[in-house]
Amino acid sequence: MSSAATHRAIEAVWRIESAKVVACVARMVRDVGVAEELAQDALVAALEHWPEHGVPDNPGAWLMTTAKNRALDRLRQDVLHARKREELGRDLDAQEAHLVPDFVDALDAAREDDIGDDLLRLVFTACHPVLSTDARVALTLRLLGGLTTDEIARAFLVPEPTIAQRIVRAKRTLSTAKVPFEVPRADARAARLASVLEVIYLIFNEGYSATAGDDWMRPALCEEALRLGRVLAGLVPDESEVHGLVALMEIQASRIHARVDAQGRPVLLLDQDRSRWDLLLIRRGFAALERAQALGGAGGPYALQAALAACHARAHSAEQTDWAQIVALYDVLAQVSPSPVVELNRAVAVGMAFGPAAALEIVDLLAADAALANYHWLPSVRGDLLEKLGRMAEARAEFERAAAMTRNARERELLLARARRGAA
Numbered sequence: 001m002s003s004a005a006t007h008r009a010i011e012a013v014w015r016i017e018s019a020k021v022v023a024c025v026a027r028m029v030r031d032v033g034v035a036e037e038l039a040q041d042a043l044v045a046a047l048e049h050w051p052e053h054g055v056p057d058n059p060g061a062w063l064m065t066t067a068k069n070r071a072l073d074r075l076r077q078d079v080l081h082a083r084k085r086e087e088l089g090r091d092l093d094a095q096e097a098h099l100v101p102d103f104v105d106a107l108d109a110a111r112e113d114d115i116g117d118d119l120l121r122l123v124f125t126a127c128h129p130v131l132s133t134d135a136r137v138a139l140t141l142r143l144l145g146g147l148t149t150d151e152i153a154r155a156f157l158v159p160e161p162t163i164a165q166r167i168v169r170a171k172r173t174l175s176t177a178k179v180p181f182e183v184p185r186a187d188a189r190a191a192r193l194a195s196v197l198e199v200i201y202l203i204f205n206e207g208y209s210a211t212a213g214d215d216w217m218r219p220a221l222c223e224e225a226l227r228l229g230r231v232l233a234g235l236v237p238d239e240s241e242v243h244g245l246v247a248l249m250e251i252q253a254s255r256i257h258a259r260v261d262a263q264g265r266p267v268l269l270l271d272q273d274r275s276r277w278d279l280l281l282i283r284r285g286f287a288a289l290e291r292a293q294a295l296g297g298a299g300g301p302y303a304l305q306a307a308l309a310a311c312h313a314r315a316h317s318a319e320q321t322d323w324a325q326i327v328a329l330y331d332v333l334a335q336v337s338p339s340p341v342v343e344l345n346r347a348v349a350v351g352m353a354f355g356p357a358a359a360l361e362i363v364d365l366l367a368a369d370a371a372l373a374n375y376h377w378l379p380s381v382r383g384d385l386l387e388k389l390g391r392m393a394e395a396r397a398e399f400e401r402a403a404a405m406t407r408n409a410r411e412r413e414l415l416l417a418r419a420r421r422g423a424a
Contacts, residue, residue: 013059015146020060023118120183122181129192136170157212207220214409241302243291340369356385
C-alpha cells in the first residue's frame with residue numbers, strides 16, 4: 001500500500017474508531033482532556049508505524065490497545081508522583097487485568113470492553129450542561145465525530161483558533177468542575193439527555209439551513225448529526241425522544257437533494273420535486289417514529305416534529321398535504337414546547353389550511369415578541385402572506401427587511417428575488 005493510501009486508511013479508521021478510543025481511555029483516567037491527548041498519541045504512533053509495517057488486520061483494536069498502554073503509563077506516573085494516590089491506585093489495579101503485554105491477548109481484551117457504556121459516558125460528558133452551547137457542539141464533533149479543529153471551524157465558518165479555544169476551555173471546564181465520567185443517575189437522566197439531543201439537533205440544523213456563508217446547506221453536518229443520533233439510539237434504545245429525534249432528522253434529510261437547484265439556489269418545500277426525496281431515509285424515519293410512539297413518546301417535542309415532517313413525506317404533492325392535521329400537531333407542540341418559533345411555524349400551517357388572512361393575524365401578534373426581533377423568517381413569512389393577499393408593496397418591504405437580516409448569501413438572494421418579483 002502506498003504512503004498516501006496508508007494515510008487515507010489511517011484517517012478513515014480514526015474517524016470511525018476515535019470516539020470509542022477516547023471513551024475507553026476516559027474511563028481509565030477520568031479526564032476527557034487527558035483521554036483525548038492519549039488517543040492522539042495512539043494516532044501519532046499509527047502514523048509512524050503503519051506506513052512502515054502496514055495497516056494491521058484490526059486497526060481499531062491496535063489504536064485501542066496503544067492508547068490503553070499510554071493510559072496505563074500515565075496512571076503509573078501519577079501514582080509515582082503521589083497525585084490522587086488512592087483513586088488512581090484503584091484505577092491502576094483495575095486496569096492491570098485488562099492490559100497485558102501479549103498483543104493478541106490485548107486485542108481480545110479490547111473486543112470484550114463494554115464500548116457501549118463508555119460511549120454513552122462520553123456522550124453525556126461532552127454535552128454536559130456546565131458547558132456553553134457552542135462548547136458542547138464543538139467538543140461533541142471533536143470527541144464523538146472525530147473531526148479535526150479545522151474541519152469544525154470550516155463547517156461553522158468560524159476561525160480555527162476560535163474553535164481550538166472553545167475545545168480547550170471546554171475540557172478545562174469539565175476538569176475544573178470535576179464532572180464525573182459517568183451516565184447520569186435516573187433522577188438527572190432526562191435533563192441531561194435533553195442537552196444531548198439539543199446538541200445533536202443543533203449540528204443537524206446548521207447543516208440543513210446554514211446560518212451564514214455562501215451555501216444554503218452543509219450536508220456533511222447533517223450526516224454527522226444523523227450518525228450521532230443513530231449511535232445514541234443504539235446506546236439507549238428505550239428512550240422514545242431519541243428515536244423521535246432520529247425520525248425527524250431522517251425525514252428532513254430525505255429532502256436535502258431537492259432543497260437546492262443545479263446552481264445551488266434554495267428551493268422551498270412547496271416547490272420541491274418530491275421524486276428527488278430519498279425514499280430510504282423516509283422509510284427509516286417512519287420506522288424510528290413508530291418506535292418512538294411504541295415507547296409512549298408520541299407527545300414528546302422531537303416525536304411531534306417528526307410527525308409533522310411525516311405529514312409532508314406522505315403527501316405526493318404539495319396540494320395533497322394534510323394541512324389541517326399539521327395545524328393540529330402544531331397546536332399540541334405549542335402546548336408541549338411553547339416558543340415563538342413554533343408559533344410562527346404554526347401560523348404558516350394556518351395560512352395553508354385556512355387562508356393567509358388568518359395566518360397574518362397570528363404573525364402580526366408575534367411581531368411584538370422580542371425573541372423574534374432579529375429572526376429573518378418572521379418578515380419572510382409576513383411577506384409571503386402579504387403577497388398572497390395582493391398587498392405587493394408591503395410584501396416587497398418585508399422581503400427586503402428579511403434579506404437584510406440573514407447572514408446566508410443564498411437565502412439573501414432568494415429573498416431579494418421575491419422582493420423584485422413583487423415589484424414587477
